[in-house]
Each structure stands twice: as C-alpha cells, then as structure tokens.
Amino acid sequence: MSRKFSPKVVTANDLLVGDVVYFTAADQWTRNHTEAELIEDEAHAQIRLLDASAQRNVIVGAYLADARAGDHGPEPVHFREVFRTRGPSNYAMGKQVGERPGPRS
Amino acid sequence: MYSYNDFDEAFVRARVAQFSQQVARRIDGSLTEDEFKPLRLMNGLYLQLHAYMLRVAIPYGTLNSRQMRQLAHIGRTWDKGYGHFTTRQNIQFNWPVLSDVPAILSALADVEMHAIQTSGNCVRNVTADHFAGAAADEIEDPRPYAELLRQWSTDHPEFQFLPRKFKIAITGSPNDRAVTKAHDIGLRMVRNGRGEPGFEVLVGGGLGRTPMIGQIVREFLPVADLLPYVEAILSVYNMLGRRDNKYKARIKITLHETGRDEIRRLVEERFAEIRPEFHGHDQALLDDIRAAFAPPAFRNAPVDAHTAAQVAPAYRAWADTNLTRHRNDQYAIVTVSLKAHGDTPGDATSDQMDVLADLARRFGHDELRISHEQNVILPHVHKSDLPEVYAALKAAGLATANVGLISDIIACPGMDYCALATARSIPVAQDIATRFDDLKLEHDIGPLKIKISGCINACGHHHVGHIGILGLDRAGVENYQITLGGDGTETAVIGERAGPGFAYDEIVPAIERLVLAYLDQREGPEETFLAAYRRLGLAPFKAALYPAEGAQDAA
Numbered sequence: 001m002s003r004k005f006s007p008k009v010v011t012a013n014d015l016l017v018g019d020v021v022y023f024t025a026a027d028q029w030t031r032n033h034t035e036a037e038l039i040e041d042e043a044h045a046q047i048r049l050l051d052a053s054a055q056r057n058v059i060v061g062a063y064l065a066d067a068r069a070g071d072h073g074p075e076p077v078h079f080r081e082v083f084r085t086r087g088p089s090n091y092a093m094g095k096q097v098g099e100r101p102g103p104r105s
Numbered sequence: 106m107y108s109y110n111d112f113d114e115a116f117v118r119a120r121v122a123q124f125s126q127q128v129a130r131r132i133d134g135s136l137t138e139d140e141f142k143p144l145r146l147m148n149g150l151y152l153q154l155h156a157y158m159l160r161v162a163i164p165y166g167t168l169n170s171r172q173m174r175q176l177a178h179i180g181r182t183w184d185k186g187y188g189h190f191t192t193r194q195n196i197q198f199n200w201p202v203l204s205d206v207p208a209i210l211s212a213l214a215d216v217e218m219h220a221i222q223t224s225g226n227c228v229r230n231v232t233a234d235h236f237a238g239a240a241a242d243e244i245e246d247p248r249p250y251a252e253l254l255r256q257w258s259t260d261h262p263e264f265q266f267l268p269r270k271f272k273i274a275i276t277g278s279p280n281d282r283a284v285t286k287a288h289d290i291g292l293r294m295v296r297n298g299r300g301e302p303g304f305e306v307l308v309g310g311g312l313g314r315t316p317m318i319g320q321i322v323r324e325f326l327p328v329a330d331l332l333p334y335v336e337a338i339l340s341v342y343n344m345l346g347r348r349d350n351k352y353k354a355r356i357k358i359t360l361h362e363t364g365r366d367e368i369r370r371l372v373e374e375r376f377a378e379i380r381p382e383f384h385g386h387d388q389a390l391l392d393d394i395r396a397a398f399a400p401p402a403f404r405n406a407p408v409d410a411h412t413a414a415q416v417a418p419a420y421r422a423w424a425d426t427n428l429t430r431h432r433n434d435q436y437a438i439v440t441v442s443l444k445a446h447g448d449t450p451g452d453a454t455s456d457q458m459d460v461l462a463d464l465a466r467r468f469g470h471d472e473l474r475i476s477h478e479q480n481v482i483l484p485h486v487h488k489s490d491l492p493e494v495y496a497a498l499k500a501a502g503l504a505t506a507n508v509g510l511i512s513d514i515i516a517c518p519g520m521d522y523c524a525l526a527t528a529r530s531i532p533v534a535q536d537i538a539t540r541f542d543d544l545k546l547e548h549d550i551g552p553l554k555i556k557i558s559g560c561i562n563a564c565g566h567h568h569v570g571h572i573g574i575l576g577l578d579r580a581g582v583e584n585y586q587i588t589l590g591g592d593g594t595e596t597a598v599i600g601e602r603a604g605p606g607f608a609y610d611e612i613v614p615a616i617e618r619l620v621l622a623y624l625d626q627r628e629g630p631e632e633t634f635l636a637a638y639r640r641l642g643l644a645p646f647k648a649a650l651y652p653a654e655g656a657q658d659a660a
Contacts (some may be wrong), residue, residue: 016132017202018156057134059319060152069153078581080154080520083529087155088521090449093200094155101156102202104185 034073125207149220165233177458228258268346269354309360312563399468408488451479512538519559528576570591622649
C-alpha cells in the first residue's frame with residue numbers, strides 16, 4: 001500500500017516584491033497561509049501546481065509544501081514553512097508585523 | 106584607494122543599463138524566470154526566503170566614506186534601513202523589490218561599486234586581509250594585487266563558466282587573517298632567499314560539504330608572475346574540473362582526484378605556455394594601481410589623549426580588545442564590533458553606517474574595511490583621536506569591547522533569510538552572546554572564535570571555528586552539530602566533530618558546558634581555548650557535552 005498523502009498547499013514568491021505567497025482555491029495569490037487551498041489529493045495537487053506555475057508573470061518558484069488543517073485554515077507543518085509565514089526571527093519585519101519587502105513606510 | 110578608470114566606469118554603467126532592460130522585460134513578461142534567473146544572478150540578485158536579496162561586492166573589503174554613506178543611503182531608500190556584512194567581504198540587502206534593483210545598481214555605480222560576479226560559477230570577490238596596508242606585521246600591502254586580480258577576472262571571457270564558483274584570498278602578512286588556506290586559491294606573501302617579496306600559492310582549500318585545507322603548489326611565485334600563474338591554475342581547473350557533479354566540481358576535489366604533483370605539473374606547463382604572452386602591460390597597470398594604494402600622509406602628533414583616557418575602565422576594555430598595533434606607532438587599527446550582545450552579527454543600520462563613514466572621513470584618512478569576521482575596521486586612526494572616535498562609536502551603539510572574544514561570533518544569515526539554509530544561525534549567535542554577557546565570563550574566557558553556519562555550505566566558516574556550530578534539519582527539527590579545534594589562521598585546521606547534534610533549545614547550554622569545562626581544565630588564563638583543546642584533545646570536552654552518556658558508561 002502506498003503511503004498516505006500528506007495534505008499540501010501551493011506556495012511561491014511574488015515576482016515583483018519577492019514576498020511569500022500561497023495559492024487559493026479561486027486561483028488567486030494570498031499573503032496569508034490560512035487562506036490557501038488545502039489540497040488533500042495527490043493528483044489534484046499536481047494539477048494545482050501546474051495551474052499555479054502557469055501564472056509565471058505573477059510568481060516565481062511555485063512548489064508544494066506540507067500543511068494541515070487548523071482552526072483558522074491550513075497551517076504549515078515544517079519549521080521552514082512556519083518561518084515563511086512570518087519573516088525572520090531577529091527583527092520584527094515581514095509578515096509578522098504586516099509588512100512587505102521594500103522600504104518601511 | 107583605487108579609482109575606476111574610464112574603462113571600469115563604462116563597463117559598470119553598461120551593465121546597469123543592460124540589467125535595467127532585463128528587469129523591465131521580466132516584469133512585462135517578455136522574459137521567463139528560467140531566462141531571467143541567470144541574468145539576475147550575474148548581477149548579484151538572489152531570491153531568498155522572504156524577499157529578493159542583493160549581494161554587493163566590497164573588493165578586498167576596502168571602502169571609502171562616500172561608498173559607506175551610499176550603502177547607508179541604499180539601505181534607507183530601498184531596503185529596511187540596514188545592511189548585512191558577510192564573511193566574503195560583501196554587503197547584502199535583504200529586502201529590495203525587483204523594480205528598485207536597477208536604481209540601486211545605478212546608485213552603486215555612482216560610487217564605483219557593483220554586484221557583478223557576486224554569484225555564479227566565476228571568480229568571486231577577491232578577499233584580503235582586513236588590516237592590509239596598516240598591519241605592523243605586513244610584508245607588503247596585498248590590495249594592489251587583489252585589485253589587479255579583480256580587473257583581470259572581471260568579465261574574463263575564459264572564466265565566466267567555470268565548473269563551479271571560485272574564491273581567491275590574499276594576505277601580505279605571515280599572520281593569516283584572510284583564511285587563505287580555505288580558499289580555492291590562497292596567496293600568502295613571503296620573501297625569498299634574496300629578500301624579494303613574492304607569493305606562496307595554495308590551491309584547493311575550501312569549507313562546505315567536503316572541507317579541505319589548501320595545498321602549496323608553488324613555494325615562491327615572483328610578483329611579476331602573478332597573473333599568468335593564476336590564469337594557468339584557472340585554465341587547468343577549467344579543463345579538469347568536474348561539470349557532471351556539482352558536489353565534485355570545486356577545485357579542491359579536482360586537486361584531490363588528480364593529485365597535487367600532477368596539478369602542479371599541469372599548472373607549470375600551462376604557465377610556461379602563457380607566460381611569454383604577458384609583455385609587461387599587467388606590470389605597468391600594477392604600478393598605477395600601487396600608486397593608488399600609497400599609504401596616507403600619517404600625522405605626527407602627541408598621543409597623550411589616548412594614554413589619559415585609559416583611566417576609564419570602559420575605554421580601557423575597548424582599547425584592549427578592539428585595537429590592533431599599527432605599523433606607525435602613533436596610530437592604531439580600530440576594529441568596530443558589529444556584534445553587540447544580542448544583536449545580529451554583521452548587521453549595521455544605515456545610521457550606523459553614516460557614523461562609520463563620518464569617522465573614517467574625520468579621523469581615518471577616509472578608509473574603512475569590512476572583515477570576513479563581519480566587523481568594520483578603521484585602519485588608520487591617530488591615537489590622539491581614539492577617545493573621540495570611541496565616544497562617537499559608543500553613542501551609535503558601536504563600542505562593544507568584544508573583538509576576538511566569545512560573543513564576536515561569525516554567523517551566516519541561516520534560515521532567517523537564506524533559501525539554502527537548513528536551520529537558523531542568527532538566533533543561536535544572539536543567545537550565546539547574551540548568555541555569556543549575563544555570566545560576565547567573556548573577558549575571563551579570553552580569545553575564542555565561535556562560527557555558525559545554517560547549512561553544510563559553511564558560509565559561517567564553522568569548520569575553522571575554535572567552536573564550530575552547524576545547523577541541520579533532522580527529521581523536520583532544527584539540530585546543531587558541534588565541531589571543535591578548528592583554526593582559520595596560518596596554522597589552519599578543520600575542526601573535529603564532537604558527537605551527536607543538539608536541539609535548538611539545547612545548543613546554548615551545550616556551549617556553556619563546553620566553555621566551563623575549558624575554564625576548569627586550562628592551565629591558566631594564558632592558555633586559550635584552542636591551546637587547551639590541542640593539549641587535552643576531544644575527550645574532556647566530549648564528556649562535558651554529553652554528561653548523561655558519561656554517567657551511563659560509568660554505570
């Protein structure tokens with residue numbers, strides 16, 4: 001029997017800004033992990049990755065990352081993906097303070 | 106300092122213009138990412154974990170005040186108000202947006218700087234002793250040679266697609282502060298029997314996945330043969346280097362697989378072939394470059410102010426750790442620590458960069474250096490000016506008296522920024538520094554180099570740290586391996602792995618046990634950690650790191 005498929009989200013970086021983004025069920029990109037589409041099926045995951053990668057002038061480097069259902073939507077599993085949802089640990093910068101790349105406003 | 110000639114200026118401006126168009130074509134969709142990526146990397150632009158990152162070369166670590174001020178301006182205008190100085194004498198901006206990068210490159214070109222060859226399989230930024238031109242132990246200032254190598258290697262048509270990246274380091278002093286033995290080519294200035302300066306040439310050093318110490322391929326290379334000889338090494342590497350396997354592509358593996366004697370034979374053969382083609386133009390150019398690196402007009406004045414200021418303990422402590430002997434007795438080399446306890450190693454805010462630029466202009470003959478240890482150096486400060494320099498540094502949060510001590514840690518950006526990282530490095534460095542500051546043991550412990558890398562690629566030089574820490578991903582959890590006894594100087598050694606790794610929340614206590622074991626076992630304060638390790642070997646330190654196992658063995 002094959003291993004059970006672990007759920008995924010499609011994630012990438014925004015082309016213009018470099019910011020971490022997630023693919024929604026409505027084919028949009030969101031900055032918020034909890035708004036991502038949680039993909040429970042392996043074949044569907046591959047198709048969604050193709051759909052996402054087709055938006056090649058919006059994002060860079062789409063890939064599937066492990067995720068699980070949480071109270072407010074999908075949550076990351078691996079620590080690297082946890083860091084990507086919030087930003088660096090040495091400064092209050094990035095998503096954890098609602099900030100995007102580029103100069104501070 | 107060297108100034109761009111018309112050719113340099115035109116080349117850098119042309120590259121900015123090209124890249125500006127490439128960015129525009131990427132944004133409007135005419136270029137795909139596959140097409141754009143090699144172009145952006147040629148210009149130092151990476152896509153990292155949270156944002157783009159621009160890596161700017163600081164050739165052989167030398168800057169003037171105008172350049173430092175411009176880096177501050179770039180950080181403020183297009184980034185989040187700071188920059189990160191790296192172990193490769195580069196500065197990295199962690200938050201630029203793509204459409205701003207052409208403006209940043211243009212601003213760099215305004216001060217004769219660029220981000221060319223800070224990525225890719227080419228000759229990278231040539232690094233040098235950060236005390237060059239000021240050190241008391243120096244045979245000759247190595248920077249004219251580094252500049253000659255920079256000009257020769259920039260856009261060199263034969264060496265733009267090497268099997269892998271290529272790093273050259275150079276020192277003019279017998280005391281190696283440039284880690285030359287861990288570079289693809291290490292150049293160490295020596296004198297021959299007739300007293301003439303030349304280079305001992307090492308090849309095949311490198312850290313990363315397969316750490317190796319460079320091997321001597323030429324005991325004495327006359328200065329005039331530098332370019333043809335380095336060209337011969339690269340030419341042999343370009344032919345033999347493994348392009349089939351990225352993990353075997355560095356010259357250290359080529360040397361290991363081919364054997365030093367055979368490499369030496371091939372290099373000498375190639376050298377004999379190309380040497381006659383060098384008709385002296387390179388030496389004429391070198392003379393011009395040398396003139397640009399002429400020593401500053403040193404002042405002659407009393408140094409009483411410095412002597413008087415030492416009654417203040419804080420100033421005295423700073424002077425003891427952060428000053429190095431200058432070749433001119435009235436001067437000192439000031440190392441400005443970018444390692445304030447709890448801060449990020451190598452980071453400087455734009456405001457701090459402005460202060461450093463200002464100090465260099467007013468008190469430092471307009472020179473600054475970036476060290477591979479991620480600190481900033483004012484290489485020429487008259488001792489009478491030191492109290493004023495210290496006061497200004499203190500006001501800017503830059504007077505931490507810890508150079509060479511346990512909190513003067515090298516740390517790569519790790520998983521807080523880097524897409525390649527397998528674990529974080531920065532918070533480990535912050536926590537170690539904070540812990541030993543709390544214990545008030547730092548000065549008692551004395552010279553101790555901790556170096557931390559967040560992945561096997563070893564940008565944090567962990568293999569040559571007296572204590573090295575390597576962050577890995579073990580089954581989805583951050584895990585830290587410790588190596589001991591590494592040394593990055595002229596007596597270079599790769600550290601020895603101490604045993605199983607530690608979890609994130611166990612690594613700082615483990616380092617504490619290790620250092621307390623050292624304090625317990627050393628023969629006296631004059632015996633450094635490294636010396637004690639060499640005398641005692643791994644066993645007592647291993648016992649301190651893994652007390653539970655020792656208890657089990659005893660049971």
